[in-house]
Amino acid sequence: MERVFGKDRGSMGSFFRMLQKARLPYLWILAYIAITALLTNVGISVTEYTAELFAGNVNFGTVVLPFLAFTLLSQLISSVSKIMSNLCVARIDRNIRKMIWSKTVRLPLRYYEKNKPKEMISRITTDITAISQLIMQVFVAILTSAYTLVITLGKIGSYDQKLMIALIAVLPLNLVIAFVMGKMKFGVLDLVNQKNAELTQTIAEKTNNLLLIKSYGKEEKELQTGQEKMKGFYKSSILNAWLGFATPMYALVGAMQFIVIVMVGRSFYSSGALTLTQWIAYYGFAVNIVNQLSAYCVYWTTFKGSQGATRRVAQIMEEMEEDIENGEHVEHLCGDIELREVDFSYEDKLLFDKLNLKIPAGRMTALIGPSGSGKTTLLNLVERMYPVSGGKILFGGEDTARYSLKSFRSEISYVTQESTLFAGTIRDNILFGIKREVTDEELEKACTDAEIMDFIREQPEGFQADVGEQGEKLSGGQKQRIAFARALLKQSDYLFMDEATAAMDIRGKDQVWKSVKRHMEGKTVLMVAHDRQTVQKADYIIVMHNGKIICQGEPAEVYAENTYYRELIGSEGQGR
Numbered sequence: 001m002e003r004v005f006g007k008d009r010g011s012m013g014s015f016f017r018m019l020q021k022a023r024l025p026y027l028w029i030l031a032y033i034a035i036t037a038l039l040t041n042v043g044i045s046v047t048e049y050t051a052e053l054f055a056g057n058v059n060f061g062t063v064v065l066p067f068l069a070f071t072l073l074s075q076l077i078s079s080v081s082k083i084m085s086n087l088c089v090a091r092i093d094r095n096i097r098k099m100i101w102s103k104t105v106r107l108p109l110r111y112y113e114k115n116k117p118k119e120m121i122s123r124i125t126t127d128i129t130a131i132s133q134l135i136m137q138v139f140v141a142i143l144t145s146a147y148t149l150v151i152t153l154g155k156i157g158s159y160d161q162k163l164m165i166a167l168i169a170v171l172p173l174n175l176v177i178a179f180v181m182g183k184m185k186f187g188v189l190d191l192v193n194q195k196n197a198e199l200t201q202t203i204a205e206k207t208n209n210l211l212l213i214k215s216y217g218k219e220e221k222e223l224q225t226g227q228e229k230m231k232g233f234y235k236s237s238i239l240n241a242w243l244g245f246a247t248p249m250y251a252l253v254g255a256m257q258f259i260v261i262v263m264v265g266r267s268f269y270s271s272g273a274l275t276l277t278q279w280i281a282y283y284g285f286a287v288n289i290v291n292q293l294s295a296y297c298v299y300w301t302t303f304k305g306s307q308g309a310t311r312r313v314a315q316i317m318e319e320m321e322e323d324i325e326n327g328e329h330v331e332h333l334c335g336d337i338e339l340r341e342v343d344f345s346y347e348d349k350l351l352f353d354k355l356n357l358k359i360p361a362g363r364m365t366a367l368i369g370p371s372g373s374g375k376t377t378l379l380n381l382v383e384r385m386y387p388v389s390g391g392k393i394l395f396g397g398e399d400t401a402r403y404s405l406k407s408f409r410s411e412i413s414y415v416t417q418e419s420t421l422f423a424g425t426i427r428d429n430i431l432f433g434i435k436r437e438v439t440d441e442e443l444e445k446a447c448t449d450a451e452i453m454d455f456i457r458e459q460p461e462g463f464q465a466d467v468g469e470q471g472e473k474l475s476g477g478q479k480q481r482i483a484f485a486r487a488l489l490k491q492s493d494y495l496f497m498d499e500a501t502a503a504m505d506i507r508g509k510d511q512v513w514k515s516v517k518r519h520m521e522g523k524t525v526l527m528v529a530h531d532r533q534t535v536q537k538a539d540y541i542i543v544m545h546n547g548k549i550i551c552q553g554e555p556a557e558v559y560a561e562n563t564y565y566r567e568l569i570g571s572e573g574q575g576r
């Protein structure tokens, strides 16, 4: 509960910085404000003509006709104003969603160590809706309501200044109750949004891993996990539902104000300070003012209710993006890869401490070592997916920190451990990230070399065959072959592979390795491997253990020195 009713931590500074970046549709918002101001003035006329009618003045030309005309006009403007408000909300939603999506893609991988990527789903869907509501239903609405209040009070003041002052004196009652309710609403809605994000994250993760859940018979357990998250969300929604009691409380305060307003007006009418028409018009204006003030209570609770969502989105926008353009454009990477005194930690866990390593250019190097020794991390550091916390990474003696990430990464082909594909066609997936024009012959050649061409020919739609969500219609080996075809088409001088053939059959592996040898003749290949067949392709070996290099050199040297390599390669590998 502390979380619900505790101190709110919304930061309006970061919120306004976020709005600056969001490029709000200011012209549309201004047009909406202008139309709403027009509606206020037309509404004043409607109230005045209504008062004339109540007072018994039914002259067709001067009262009835203008009353009908202004009423119709007021309804028309009101419809246009609602449509404009919805258009503004849609535009604000779109702009902020685009901005957060761009941030999601540009945030460094480091950000996702601490924050769950799947929680971004509810940031981009639910939280953003709360923000557009805040802008239109609070900030803009406060402006338009304030205008209506001033104009209406001015009108009452034109009847009698004292009447206006008496009315102003009874107004602040609403604000006290609104303040208390707003505090509670903030806590509850923050909790609702948080529980929603957790539920989204859990469902996205579990539905992605249904195979694993089924094969280990964990249906009941995961059912429970999902249900617990739903229970958490449900409880917070129930708490939110109880806040519905705020409405009768506002109504009670409104009714008390109404009694005071009528008594004040009545005494002015009795003393002769107001005519009958003015007394009736005063009543209409006073009701309008109370409605406006009730609306202020709603603005306040909406404002407090959206504070949690606002804070989360604003915090994301404050995070540093990876600047992929900054730095020198590297035309052509070449030379040995060198790690000099490199430090790197995952959160508090130090993995590399002053690591020194040279990976020779133009050779096929295997990076081997027990699980968790840091092989994938080393590949990621060399590709600059994570910044090092100390030391340097050099290519051909040049510090890579001076190159722009965009140009630097485009010089390396990387076949990752998972070989994830995106929903779409085989062709789209192979050409993903290939920035040059690729001819059909080249595409077929790369697929033949990656041993996937026969499979593509078997598909009725060929290259246009759909791979399914995350490539689910393909086998693990087929996905790896597609990733290989893509890497070959990239034509880089550096090829990194992280257990990139682990899912392939023995014959397929051999074929793919022959293609790699052919394509990468004289170029640099760095591969992480656990199996003898793959490690044997290498002509240089690096052995890692617990974030340290424990041995490196020609296969024969490493065979003589290192037990891990000897056990991995077996007696057949001797003398290589």
Ligand SMILES: Nc1ncnc2c1ncn2[C@@H]1O[C@H](COP(=O)(O)OP(=O)(O)OP(=O)(O)O)[C@@H](O)[C@H]1O
Residues within 6 Å of the ligand: 113, 346, 347, 351, 369, 370, 371, 372, 373, 374, 375, 376, 377, 378
């Ligand atoms: N994102 C992460 N956050 C925190 N710790 C991590 C993260 N990724 C890896 N680690 C830790 O860093 C260490 C090295 O991991 P890494 O994936 O580099 O090992 P590896 O040698 O490639 O293992 P494997 O052969 O099993 O793929 C491990 O102890 C791992 O738990």
